[in-house]
Amino acid sequence: KNEVEQSPQNLTAQEGEFITINCSYSVGISALHWLQQHPGGGIVSLFMLSSGKKKHGRLIATINIQEKHSSLHITASHPRDSAVYICAVRSRGATNKLIFGTGTLLAVQP
């Protein structure tokens, strides 16, 4: 079993829909990252969380440390949100290394 599991693996939505991507992890962590990868390869860091909730534009990330679970929400989704969303955790005591989920492929249709 992977230490970081994402669901769903694939997601298709209509423009305007509210989207949720989930991440569960099995190790103790110091931080959790959400990353976005567009077709062509480049990866951009969206959020780094260690507790609570963060918001940036239409994106919201939450984390529940006790339940070892995080969610990434996209409000009013748009075709330009189509990308792979990757959850990664930094385990306690391993400050230089991230453990990555396999990603969620999101397609937002107009």
Added chain:
Amino acid sequence: DVKVTQSSRYLVKRTGEKVFLECVQDMDHENMFWYRQDPGLGLRLIYFSYDVKMKEKGDIPEGYSVSREKKERFSLILESASTNQTSMYLCASSLVGYQPQHFGDGTRLSIL
């Protein structure tokens, strides 16, 4: 703005060749990383470097080596390329361990 530049977007090499992938960052970051990304497996760490001439093996170092002679440049070397090293290779850097990593655009390497 932060910039991590990988020398090639696409590269095609032959089995047995020695292959060099170059990565340069302009942020004076201490840490640099090489990952490979394969469908269904996510990103896996090959090597990382926390200072000039310092390196540490990641999860899948076999068949690879690295070089960091200058702070801004981190090279990944495939000593004798094999077809199972066909993959997307991503370089990243971070200021210190707990800061977010900044990624390059990736090199899609095909070994024929």
